[in-house]
Amino acid sequence: xxxxxxxxxxxxxxxxxxxNFTCSFPSSNFYALHWYRxxxxxxxxxxxxxxxxxxxxxxxxxxxxxxxxxxxxxxxxKGSQPEDSATYLCALNSGGYQKVTFGTGTKLQVxx
Amino acid sequence: ETGxxxxxxxxxxxxxxxxxxxxxxxxxxxxxxxxxxxxxKPLELMFVYNFKEQTENNSVPSRFSPExxxxxxxxxxxHTLQPEDSALYLCASSLSTATGNGYTFGSGTRLTVV
Numbered sequence: 524x525x526x527x528x529x530x531x532x533x534x535x536x537x538x539x540x541x542x543n544f545t546c547s548f549p550s551s552n553f554y555a556l557h558w559y560r561x562x563x564x565x566x567x568x569x570x571x572x573x574x575x576x577x578x579x580x581x582x583x584x585x586x587x588x589x590x591x592x593x594x595x596x597x598x599x600x601k602g603s604q605p606e607d608s609a610t611y612l613c614a615l616n617s618g619g620y621q622k623v624t625f626g627t628g629t630k631l632q633v634x635x
Numbered sequence: 636e637t638g639x640x641x642x643x644x645x646x647x648x649x650x651x652x653x654x655x656x657x658x659x660x661x662x663x664x665x666x667x668x669x670x671x672x673x674x675x676k677p678l679e680l681m682f683v684y685n686f687k688e689q690t691e692n693n694s695v696p697s698r699f700s701p702e703x704x705x706x707x708x709x710x711x712x713x714h715t716l717q718p719e720d721s722a723l724y725l726c727a728s729s730l731s732t733a734t735g736n737g738y739t740f741g742s743g744t745r746l747t748v749v
Contacts, residue, residue, distance in 0.1 A: 527677070557737055557738075559738075559740075564742070565742060566637045566639065566725075566739075566740040566741055566742045566743070567725070567738075567740040568637070568740075569737035569738065569739065572736070572737045612678070614678075623680065624677070625677040625678040626677055627675070627676065627677045628677075
């Protein structure tokens with residue numbers, strides 16, 4: 524069983540602050556790393572699928588980086604807004620659909 | 636609305652009941668999945684269907700029985716569940732089961748077994 528760890532488990536930031544959190548994973552058998560945003564009572568929403576070491580992806584104020592050699596990905600949110608409040612999940616694909624392992628998520632609360 | 640619709644949103648059932656969860660997508664995706672999320676735990680893969688064929692049963696007890704009549708619909712039939720089966724059940728779909736495809740999730744069914 525692979526261990527995908529996300530830190531911190533939760534955090535509170537003030538509106539306007541920038542923040543980041545981490546997804547750590549075993550670097551062997553890496554195929555892809557997914558990030559999802561999951562707002563309460565809604566569906567998890569795909570943010571990024573990252574496959575290459577050194578990948579950087581951006582969607583509005585949210586960006587992500589990937590280091591497959593050391594086994595981590597960072598998610599950054601610039602100028603946090605209350606609507607960014609959600610749980611952010613990462614998922615490691617280590618080889619096909621049956622080898623997708625989710626982390627427990629980072630719960631972000633942005634305080635107006 | 637993501638394009639993956641799950642019904643019902645909430646379900647309370649007794650241990651002797653039989654119920655079914657439904658998932659529907661019209662995104663043209665060929666792979667569909669059932670995931671379970673229990674409190675404080677990561678999402679756990681239960682079943683995978685690819686082109687209507689079940690390709691994965693992740694050691695799920697037989698009281699959970701999936702059905703995929705076509706590429707757009709997925710069911711999870713429930714019978715004689717236990718209280719510890721209470722959880723959020725999420726359906727997801729993807730273009731295929733290939734590595735680079737992200738999932739589109741439904742909003743889930745919150746199941747309570749009493």
